[in-house]
Amino acid sequence: MNNTISIEETEREIVEEFALFDSWDDKYEYIIDLGKKLEPLDAQYKTDDNKVRGCQSTVWLAAFYEDGRVIFKADSDAVIVKGLISMLIRVLSGHTPDEILNAKLGFIQEIGMTTHLAQTRSNGLLSMVKQMKNYAMVFKVKEQNG
Amino acid sequence: MIATEEIMHAFDVENIRRQFPVLNRTVKGKPLVYLDSAATSQKPQVVIDALVDYYSGFNANIHRGIHSLAEEATAAFEATRDAVKNFIHASSREEIIFTRGTTEGINLVAYTWGRQNIKAGDEIIISAMEHHSNIVPWQVLCEEKNAVLKVIPINDEGELLMDEFYKLLSPKTKLVSVVHVSNALGTVNPVKQITDAAHNAGAVVMIDGAQSTVHLDIDVQQLDCDFFAFSAHKLYGPTGAGVLFGKKHLLETMPVFQGGGEMIKEVTFAKTTFNDLPYKYEAGTPNIADVVAFKAALDFISETGKEAIAQHEHELLRYATAQLQSIPGLTIIGRAKEKAGVASFIIEKLHTQDIAIILDNQGIAVRTGHHCTQPLMDRFGISGTTRASFAVYNTRQEIDALVSGLHKAIRLLS
Numbered sequence: 257m258n259n260t261i262s263i264e265e266t267e268r269e270i271v272e273e274f275a276l277f278d279s280w281d282d283k284y285e286y287i288i289d290l291g292k293k294l295e296p297l298d299a300q301y302k303t304d305d306n307k308v309r310g311c312q313s314t315v316w317l318a319a320f321y322e323d324g325r326v327i328f329k330a331d332s333d334a335v336i337v338k339g340l341i342s343m344l345i346r347v348l349s350g351h352t353p354d355e356i357l358n359a360k361l362g363f364i365q366e367i368g369m370t371t372h373l374a375q376t377r378s379n380g381l382l383s384m385v386k387q388m389k390n391y392a393m394v395f396k397v398k399e400q401n402g
Numbered sequence: 403m404i405a406t407e408e409i410m411h412a413f414d415v416e417n418i419r420r421q422f423p424v425l426n427r428t429v430k431g432k433p434l435v436y437l438d439s440a441a442t443s444q445k446p447q448v449v450i451d452a453l454v455d456y457y458s459g460f461n462a463n464i465h466r467g468i469h470s471l472a473e474e475a476t477a478a479f480e481a482t483r484d485a486v487k488n489f490i491h492a493s494s495r496e497e498i499i500f501t502r503g504t505t506e507g508i509n510l511v512a513y514t515w516g517r518q519n520i521k522a523g524d525e526i527i528i529s530a531m532e533h534h535s536n537i538v539p540w541q542v543l544c545e546e547k548n549a550v551l552k553v554i555p556i557n558d559e560g561e562l563l564m565d566e567f568y569k570l571l572s573p574k575t576k577l578v579s580v581v582h583v584s585n586a587l588g589t590v591n592p593v594k595q596i597t598d599a600a601h602n603a604g605a606v607v608m609i610d611g612a613q614s615t616v617h618l619d620i621d622v623q624q625l626d627c628d629f630f631a632f633s634a635h636k637l638y639g640p641t642g643a644g645v646l647f648g649k650k651h652l653l654e655t656m657p658v659f660q661g662g663g664e665m666i667k668e669v670t671f672a673k674t675t676f677n678d679l680p681y682k683y684e685a686g687t688p689n690i691a692d693v694v695a696f697k698a699a700l701d702f703i704s705e706t707g708k709e710a711i712a713q714h715e716h717e718l719l720r721y722a723t724a725q726l727q728s729i730p731g732l733t734i735i736g737r738a739k740e741k742a743g744v745a746s747f748i749i750e751k752l753h754t755q756d757i758a759i760i761l762d763n764q765g766i767a768v769r770t771g772h773h774c775t776q777p778l779m780d781r782f783g784i785s786g787t788t789r790a791s792f793a794v795y796n797t798r799q800e801i802d803a804l805v806s807g808l809h810k811a812i813r814l815l816s
């Protein structure tokens with residue numbers, strides 16, 4: 257689960273993939289496809305505690321700490337959100353808490369998905385990023401405390 | 403048939419559309435298709451002009467000033483009050499209180515009339531299809547006073563079960579507060595029957611007119627309701643302005659809502675005497691500009707013809723319902739015999755949020771989610787719907803665009 261490609265490199269990969277699309281439809285078809293392919297989250301993790309607040313759809317996010325790296329798994333009942341999460345997981349999962357906490361995630365803007373970051377969209381990309389960083393912080397603090 | 407065609411012919415929607423500047427814009431490179439007027443309607447140029455004219459021509463604080471600008475601003479503000487009185491057929495201008503909107507109007511009644519009149523064990527009746535704005539103020543009041551909130555149930559079509567309502571009425575019933583037209587289902591409720599039955603039981607009646615005022619002719623004297631609240635922004639008017647109608651004898655005896663300027667006659671540190679109606683409930687500097695511009699919206703409606711608008715919207719709703727029903731897997735939520743303005747639906751296996759994103763990419767604005775009616779969504783066992791709502795400026799072509807947008811959403815998402 258150790259992600260050997262850096263966060264920035266993965267972001268760059270995604271930006272290059274999106275550069276191939278010239279219409280909104282193509283971009284969304286791709287995101288929908290990612291959503292459909294996202295590995296399903298085991299039912300035991302679909303708990304209220306794992307629900308991400310601030311989403312019009314239901315989003316569950318679970319995080320695990322293995323060998324100093326954070327592994328994210330997520331699911332949603334809406335497929336576009338699932339596709340967006342899938343990209344976040346690809347970028348952030350398997351990295352150390354510090355790497356996650358320092359991630360700028362500029363790719364979201366570069367691929368033209370900033371509207372999904374707006375508070376008003378309430379479809380959770382912003383809440384999702386926040387939640388992922390919160391997990392990273394918790395694991396970091398836990399490790400420091402021993 | 404001929405009569406309908408004549409009206410349709412006389413109603414020139416292209417001419418109407420030209421009066422709404424925002425309709426010219428594009429979204430994601432496509433012409434805007436605005437089907438979210440139940441959330442807020444777009445504004446005609448005359449309303450935008452009225453706002454600009456107010457600020458550039460006669461902005462002043464009203465009522466107190468003895469100078470020309472203050473007099474002009476006061477006259478314009480009060481002219482809207484007269485226009486509203488005529489629009490809803492109130493018997494006197496003193497019964498028209500300006501608020502921020504429907505929500506504030508309902509809260510005003512809950513905090514004044516409610517706190518004065520509701521006691522432990524009393525009952526307040528609302529319905530299963532209320533907007534949160536007509537639930538929460540009563541819940542808070544009931545909790546505070548140890549009163550009981552009762553709910554009129556609905557059938558699967560989204561119509562009130564009137565027999566159940568009659569059974570809920572008792573000497574304990576102090577207030578019945580129901581929505582006139584449901585924002586989530588489009589159901590037009592029989593508010594006249596509700597009012598008469600409630601009055602027979604000795605209860606006071608409040609109507610949430612947020613959605614009905616734009617689609618139906620409102621005559622508060624004929625309805626005989628005690629309170630009626632609505633918002634200017636759903637009536638082609640500006641945001642931040644609304645109206646509470648209250649029967650004079652009730653408004654006179656109710657305690658004040660907020661204290662401050664304008665609502666007083668005389669203030670000493672020993673005692674304050676309050677101003678006459680309607681000013682008693684309008685503390686502080688009101689939303690002058692938006693109230694002034696609201697008159698332009700009411701004039702726009704009367705000049706276009708409320709009857710003709712209603713006919714046009716009804717025709718759109720009928721057409722939309724027929725077209726939507728032809729989409730495989732689509733279920734209309736809310737199939738009441740009497741409906742106005744909105745078509746709400748779900749599509750098998752698709753999430754409403756995904757539908758809205760795909761439609762937005764085609765320039766189509768609809769609303770998705772629970773529409774601030776969570777208990778209603780629970781009643782139908784769903785988390786939300788996709789809602790298309792129709793106004794004076796919508797066209798059949800826009801409904802066709804919605805339908806092809808939905809076909810595309812189904813293709814992409816399933």
Ligand SMILES: Cc1ncc(COP(=O)(O)O)c(C=O)c1O
Pocket residue numbers: 440441502503504505506533535536581583584585610612613633
């Ligand atoms: C039925 C109904 N009641 C109340 C409201 C609240 O209106 P406002 O937000 O303008 O106060 C709305 C607005 O969505 C509504 O549709």
